[in-house]
Amino acid sequence: MTYTRRDVLAIGTGAVVAASFISLPALATGTDDAIAAFTGGKEVTEGGVDLSAPEIAENGNTVPVEVSAKGAVSIMLLAAGNPTPAVATFKFGPLNPSQSASTRIRLATTQDVVAIAQMADGSFRSAKSTVKVTIGGCGG
Numbered sequence: 001m002t003y004t005r006r007d008v009l010a011i012g013t014g015a016v017v018a019a020s021f022i023s024l025p026a027l028a029t030g031t032d033d034a035i036a037a038f039t040g041g042k043e044v045t046e047g048g049v050d051l052s053a054p055e056i057a058e059n060g061n062t063v064p065v066e067v068s069a070k071g072a073v074s075i076m077l078l079a080a081g082n083p084t085p086a087v088a089t090f091k092f093g094p095l096n097p098s099q100s101a102s103t104r105i106r107l108a109t110t111q112d113v114v115a116i117a118q119m120a121d122g123s124f125r126s127a128k129s130t131v132k133v134t135i136g137g138c139g140g
Contacts, residue, residue, distance in 0.1 A: 031078055031085045031114070038076045038089070038116055039124045048125035049075070051115045060107040060133040068100030069117035069125060075101065081111025107133050 003011075035044065052066040067075050067090075077087040090101040105113070110132045117125045 031080045034076070034078060034086045035114075035116055038118070042122075042124055044116060044124040044126045046126050046128075048119070049115050049117045049127035051113065051127035051129050053113045053129040053131050055130075056132045056134065057107060059135050060109070061135075062104045063107050063113075063131060063133075064102065064104050065113060066100065066102040067115045067117075067127075068098065069115075069119070070099060071120050072099040072117040072125075073120055075099070075115055075117045077103070077105070078114040078116070079105060079107055079111060080114055082106070082108050107131060109133055 049067065049069040049072075054063065057063045065077065067077060069075055072092060074089055074091045076089045078085045079087050087105050088101075088103060092099045099117075107113075111130070113129050113131055115127045119125060
């Protein structure tokens with residue numbers, strides 16, 4: 001059987017559309033899945049992490065965020081309302097003088113910024129901060 005150029009384009013377009021529908025449930029629970037992958041399903045306790053983000057961000061393109069957790073091995077930063085919630089994971093070695101990081105993130109809409117810290121003893125701690133965005137930063 002021979003395929004015309006139109007047949008190949010139609011089949012390819014159909015495959016792309018089908019693949020996008022298959023991945024939609026993953027986007028709906030992206031934050032929970034990212035946390036579960038980071039923690040390995042272990043319980044996360046609130047507190048023990050300092051998360052600093054502005055209460056109101058006039059422009060969602062560059063929102064400054066600082067996070068620290070004394071005794072942390074790594075800290076994962078999430079933007080719960082973004083299409084891709086995982087923002088960054090910071091890893092700290094034994095020679096780091098402090099377990100802190102700062103960055104600028106892009107936020108689509110008003111949402112929670114979440115930090116999950118893996119402590120040296122294997123436990124996990126969290127902090128959450130709501131940032132009100134007046135102009136979205138993810139092209140929305």
